[in-house]
Amino acid sequence: MSQYLDGIGFRAEKQFLHPDLREHEQFIPHHLSHISQERFNVKAINKVKIDARRKVLFNVHMDVVPAGVEFEHAFSPFIRDNYLYGRGACDTKNNLIMLVEAIRFLQEHNIALQKEVEMDLVIEEEISGSGTLSSILHGIEADAVIVMEPTNLLAFRGHRGVITTTVEIQGKSVHMGGIDSGVNAIECAYHLIYRLKRFEAELLEEARSNKAFSIWHKPLQVNIGIIEGGEWPGSVPEHCRLVFNTGFLTNYTISDIKQRITEICRSTADGWTNDHITVKFEGLKNSAYLTDEMDDSLRQLMQSINRYGVVQEHSYGWRVSCDAHLYHSYCNLPTLIFGCGDLSDAHSAHEKVNLSELERGMLILAEYLSTP
Incomplete structure (x- = not known):
């Protein structure tokens, strides 16, 4: 060089x-x-x-x-x-x-x-x-x-900005035969993923008013990059981990987008899931x-x-x-x-x-x- x-x-x-x-x-x-x-x-x-x-x-x-x-x-x-x-x-x-x-x-x-x-x-x-x-x-x-x-x-x-979020969901593991008394952490994650895709649609709708990004059909994304969960095929999974990146535009600061993601992750499913979820921001945080x-x-x-x-x-x-x-x-x-x-x-x-x-x-x- x-x-x-x-x-x-x-x-x-x-x-x-x-x-x-x-x-x-x-x-x-x-x-x-x-x-x-x-x-x-x-x-x-x-x-x-x-x-x-x-x-x-x-x-x-x-x-x-x-x-x-x-x-x-x-x-x-x-x-x-x-x-x-x-x-x-x-x-x-x-x-x-x-x-x-x-x-x-x-x-x-x-x-x-x-x-x-x-x-x-x-x-x-x-x-x-x-x-x-x-x-x-x-x-x-x-x-x-x-x-x-x-x-x-x-x-x-x-x-556009981007932030990485890691979500840990704790379920309640039981034998699959007693599934009614357990909580499936992977299924809880499924509900969260569905909500995150709705969140992406909400962000895209907000983005329509930002002329600086109007040339893009999809100027931002919510990308589910990693899913890890489960312990045994005959057991209701106790844990599931999601890692995803969220794109956002200039109407959000890093603090704003963290708050909105946290609110979504903690109010998506049933009371158990909302009380047994951990949200961490360990990764990209580009404004x-x-x-x-x-x-x-x-x-x-x-x-x-x-x-x-x-x-x-x-x-x-x-x-x-x-x-x-x-x-x-x-x-x-x-x-x-x-x-x-x-x-x-x-x-x-x-x-x-x-x-x-x-x-x-x-x-x-x-x-x-x-x-x-």
Whole structure:
């Protein structure tokens, strides 16, 4: 990484995880997370001081999701039909390449950078956001932030929020022959799942009035991701555990959505279930946010996008959350989301990026960075 960035005159520095990271309200523990004083982000800074009015911080995460056995060539990339395949090709090593090569393009054509550029190349975006949070704790100096994600070269000015909820339901285990005297924890969970899907419909109905997310048929989701329950097929199950993610828009704060989820989980079924349920919020807690549509950085980026054949009249909120909300919430900076790649290819067994789109993205960024 250091050698690659040195090729465009940028100095790569290790920025070790901040010692106060675990104490921050936004810190998210995760079983795949590894927080220690030996782990670091990479901070990239131009060795040559640019006389520019604005400084733009680009955030690109370096981690990728695990690759299953079905993705045989995950870490042996190959090109086929103008697509590059491999883990991270779409999410989101492609966007680091796009940014670096845009700067190299300008240098090779003797076109001056008109914006000071700094890069946050972070870890753990896929599981916690700890890398970006650590960078913020070290201190951020910028006029705007662009978080690079696969958006098909469209600029988004915010994203929906998401929160992870774990629900533990305790039933009453008896022999299946005496089922009338027991309480089936899995069946209780079934009633809760039904109510959560109604909750999703309620959130979607509320979302109809939010114009910033109006381009999406389904701008948010309630996704039941894990169900674990039961002890023996001949016994009424004593326990059931649900883990689900809830998407929400800017009409809810983290506190608001926690309260509403808790109320739903504790008032869904019979009195037994309501009194024998535990609700915990251990996982993602990303706020929904929006940057002003008239922000100068957004308008400039969209002008560059439209100049190179990607038609975008308005910027909306993204229906996925990422680290962008951290810069908006804790640095009070206009924060955009932009990059090449199609979200449907991210995290998949066929992860890929279109090389023509990658090239177009380089031209868009070159145009943006060479505009005062």
